[in-house]
Amino acid sequence: MATGRAVLALAFLVVLLVDPTAPVRSNVHGLGFPLISLYLTWAAALMIIAWQSWWFDYRLAPLALGIDIAVFLGAVYLTESRSSEFQSPFLAFAAFVLIAAMVRWNWRATALTAIVLLIANVLLGLMLYSFGFEVDPFRFFRRIFYIILLSSMLLWLSMSRGGERVQAMPEPPGVPGERRDLVFDSALTFVSSLLDAKRAAFAFAGSEEPWIDLRMLGPEGFTSRQLDPELFAEELLALHRTALFSTARQRELVQSEDGTLLIARAGAKSGAVCPQLAVHLGIDEGLVVPVHCATGSGQIIIWEAETLSFDDIRLFAAFGEEIGRALDREEMSRLARVEVETGVRQAVARDLHDSVAQFLAGTLFRLEALRRWIREGHDPDGEIDSIKNALRREQSQLRLLIERLRRGQESDRRTEITDELKALLAEAGAHWSITTELLSPDAPLPVSVQLSHEIRQLVREAIANAARHGQCKKVIVRIGHADGQLRLSISDDGIGFSEIAAARRPRSISERVEALGGQFELHSTSRGARLEILLKSGEMA
Template structure:
């Protein structure tokens, strides 16, 4: 018996085909949605795998392009002034990006998203009323999708995508694309927040390490204080330039760069600026240094002394200093002030210990040595009176006279030991010396003295330092034809370094080297060396730098003046 064949009416078969087609379409939609969700999850994992903020921002931009099939993508970071401080691009090669001019600041459609942080989807980028056109050399762009990136309810920046394609053909961004990009932006906000927290923690660690190092260094004997402050602050802040400023002793209304480290440090040393360019608690005038973000920190000082300033500057305009940087830098400046106060207290304790030791030596000389010499003189006087030999008696009286002279010398030494320790202000002596050369040079050389061990520059060593400065300034006056000269004395680490830098014509082919030979000979006699660098500025071929270095200890006795 043959099986019975079931036959459906034509109308019923048509409805079944339609239902099957709808089922297939919905299945394809489900598969497409699953693919998009998988893509969103993959993009979220990609942007959550790095805590380095610059790397993370580029990964977010690339993940957005990959997720929605966009040819070009960008992430604009909004600065404190409401313009774009950073602009990370994907899809545009470096040569093309360089040919389009400076990075955008937030005009046109980009500014529209800054002013109105809501998703914006356009079929034609140039048709929007806010559009201002693309710069010359910029790749053509039509379709557009932009969404804000929020971090803790604050708009951090915006994600921009253009030129979506599917199967090799340009298509418009859909509502689903907008939803996916909004979801990715939310995940990106969390990742950026984590990266920023990690960055703040790292910066805080750097500042804490710098504070600990500076306290240790400043409490070490003979530490070059101001140079260390500039160097530690430069590293901790991630700055391109760090400078320490102090009131100019010749003009209190101006500040002088007394120590600097980083880009352009040598050119800044010794320069002076009106104090109003560096308002305490404000931002320095950019005309005073690199044209980029800057930060000024006050170094607390006793009420009787004007405060110092630490100036930090960055060259890159996108690397703004944040409020956390200011707080941590202020803590660092507080540690610097405390360490310098402790250093001065240590120096005072050493001075007191030295005075106590001098007093003990003076007592011993008076109570023991002089008494023994006096008793020996009395015995020799008695022997001279009883001696039957006139020659022996005369010899004994000569010894008695010599002993009396020794007692008078010891008493003079005791008086000197019990007198206050003479304080030789080498800084003031060098300041007077630079002012002495003002007429010869046509200007007053700048003087920088740094280091807690300047008290060691006394006596014979101070004599050699004065002579070396005089020799170097004489050379500048005779041969350099300079418009500025910086004299810098650094004392620390067991050595003294004297640097004299001018912006003159340099040594060139000159054969006159007698002054430099004297400087080298003087340094060699003290166990040090003298190095001469010229030109200082390779671009102009001018300038000369003399670096005269000698140890603080082990110098030979000062020569006895004739007569």
């Protein structure tokens, strides 16, 4: 902005010098050149200040805007005549003044600048007319219309532009959920490149960590260490705002709470407090950006930059919010991974419990019965062959389970659940030495391979519970389909559940039905138990 002001003033002066027909008012001949020359000198000084000191650049901004308006109107009226209709820099200067107010402050400052510019134009025109200067009424009112139109457009633009646009930070490599340190490094690399800064630091105080992580980027590369939380935790966890600071001069340029204004503070009396981390690192001047996320808070400090400007405050405030969102996304990915891993562990645990564990328990019962059979003098070969065959079938089922875990089951494959339950009931009846019966409709019941596996595990667990704990002699399984749902009923003639056991309900069955998004009811009497299970057919929960 300061450079643009200087270029505009230089162009205006050069045109007046090189163009022999450059219009100047005859009765004030010679005043235009000195005025523009002084303005060019002032603009050059502001440009140097802007490149050297962000503090004085901001502090001199209101004065610079006032001089812009005064010199703009005075120079235009002093260096034009009736024949210079399309040579006047009026619109260029008006646009510069309004855009400067819009960029440096907000829409309120833009509106105020437009009002001041309009009133000053009217007053100057009336004053020149009263002193006998030539003022074209047509051009005068047309300029008022230009100012109103240009102000309205820029005011609308200022109000509708919203937050600052931030260049997106590159996505760090690696697996989401395991890249927190990589997010820190990407943030430091990105902010350093934006400001062409030699050094940057990211201090982060996690809500569950006892120490503060400090990650630094310098010419030597990345370094990290831990800081004492007693020194910096309170400051890092507080809701600070993005600011330019100078520890040597105790100056601070910070956003207002609503983010619409910049507030300049200096000295202890004004409450200006430079970041303690910057003091600890020996930083004289820099930019501090707070970062807040669900897992903690921190600060990014950038120093030894080529240039620092008040423009950087709003830009990096938005960037700090983006860093916080990136850390939140990383935490959400980590939690999602933990949730998935927990779900997988629970599913494997249920499968092992309902298949291998229950089969081994049944095998122990059969071995005890075999021992008694041998003691009674009977031939054990038939029972041994039966147990061996059962072990082979269980080994095949276990291999299928392992293969399913390795490659996943194809969800679009379907199988006939009735046929699979018939084979399962025959095997379970022989294994537990009980009678089993399947009641199913005549029509086929095709279900997905996934749902078939879940139903078979439910039936195996229910039969094992009935035989081991319910001391039953017979188990009846009923399965039916209606309104897109499978109804599975498993009843036995055992002693039923105790009141405590019935209140708790079978854990494995309850968890499996819940994971499938189904419903489970347990009915128990002294004459047996009945499990009523309702599942969505053909889809997993």
